[in-house]
Amino acid sequence: MLQNEIRIPFVGLCRAIAGALTAHGVPVEMAEQEANVMVEADLQGVPSHGVRMLPGLLQALRDGRVKAVPNIKLIREFGATCFMDGDNGPGRFVACQAMDRAIERAGQFGVGVCLSIHTSHWGRAQAYAARAARAGMVGICTTNGMPCMAVWGAKGRVIGNNPLAIAIPRGEGEDPVVLDMAMSQAAVGKVGTCLREGRVIPTGWGIDAEGKPSSDAKAILGGAVLPFGEHKGAGLALMLELLTAALAGGAFGNEIEAGDRSGIDPDSCKLFLALNPAAFGGREVLADRVNDYLTYLGGVAAETGPFTWPGQRGWAARGVNIKAGVPLHAEIVDQLQAAGVVLVK
Numbered sequence: 001m002l003q004n005e006i007r008i009p010f011v012g013l014c015r016a017i018a019g020a021l022t023a024h025g026v027p028v029e030m031a032e033q034e035a036n037v038m039v040e041a042d043l044q045g046v047p048s049h050g051v052r053m054l055p056g057l058l059q060a061l062r063d064g065r066v067k068a069v070p071n072i073k074l075i076r077e078f079g080a081t082c083f084m085d086g087d088n089g090p091g092r093f094v095a096c097q098a099m100d101r102a103i104e105r106a107g108q109f110g111v112g113v114c115l116s117i118h119t120s121h122w123g124r125a126q127a128y129a130a131r132a133a134r135a136g137m138v139g140i141c142t143t144n145g146m147p148c149m150a151v152w153g154a155k156g157r158v159i160g161n162n163p164l165a166i167a168i169p170r171g172e173g174e175d176p177v178v179l180d181m182a183m184s185q186a187a188v189g190k191v192g193t194c195l196r197e198g199r200v201i202p203t204g205w206g207i208d209a210e211g212k213p214s215s216d217a218k219a220i221l222g223g224a225v226l227p228f229g230e231h232k233g234a235g236l237a238l239m240l241e242l243l244t245a246a247l248a249g250g251a252f253g254n255e256i257e258a259g260d261r262s263g264i265d266p267d268s269c270k271l272f273l274a275l276n277p278a279a280f281g282g283r284e285v286l287a288d289r290v291n292d293y294l295t296y297l298g299g300v301a302a303e304t305g306p307f308t309w310p311g312q313r314g315w316a317a318r319g320v321n322i323k324a325g326v327p328l329h330a331e332i333v334d335q336l337q338a339a340g341v342v343l344v345k
Helices: 010-022 030-043 051-063 091-109 126-134 190-196 215-221 232-250 252-259 283-301 312-324 330-338
Strands: 005-008 074-078 082-083 111-119 136-142 164-169 178-181 266-273 328-329
Touching: 005 010, 005 030, 005 312, 010 030, 010 051, 010 082, 030 091, 030 111, 030 126, 030 312, 030 328, 051 330, 091 111, 091 126, 111 232, 126 136, 126 164, 126 178, 126 252, 126 266, 164 252, 190 215, 232 266, 312 328, 328 330
Parallel strands: 082 111
Antiparallel strands: 005 328, 074 082, 111 266, 136 164, 136 266, 164 178
């Protein structure tokens, strides 16, 4: 247990978050789904993308930058694909709707794709790729966002760190393999978590406002994060920007920032893909082969250290925290209470 950590029961926390959203005009069903996805991030040990984001969302709802009752609609349908307008509704709910449309089409065509325009911050990409995997599909998703990353020698923020998530289903009752990664060495939210918890920042995570390398979390938050693998992370961020905003004819990250610097990312674009294993080698074959390969890698790693596949630590943390309570830093609890969220500890 971390210092200043407070445990809140999962169900109670979800109800409290949903209650705050409905008080701001969000319909009950929408608020509940938004809350569940938000709390799930903390449940899996990723506070950077969890309930700490609620106060910003509530402010955006008050300001009208996020619509409490969005008019979500399909602009175009073409075979296995669809083009959706999220009308800047609560981002987690809109993202679930988009992935569900991709999953539905994958059930019919073997592959399903939904590109959504006019979306707000979705929290954590993992949630939507995993949603597809829980439905028996391979899930892939990405988004663009306001600039936070310095690339190609720039001394400031140029492009978003445009996360990518890929989830592979396993056997019945087994947690899927889920890779969720930003194109930066570390997500901005993770840098913020390190600042809040007093953790040391590794060299290479970011630069300060003057463009100088820094290991100070506060300085990096005032400057920019850096791409992983230098040109590799930068190149992937560019391609994901084009696969979302350019393909949709929507706003690029710099255009989002010009209208809103809060980080809620209204008018961002998101791409969701679902692949149906039944259209290829088969679902049981995929599950067996995935487990065969994970077993192989575990055996190889046994000689040098434990092998952890992508997402495994998060699922393990979930198992612990669902019983012990969702861990929240005291500072986050204070922020939630200041925003009017009634918490039962």
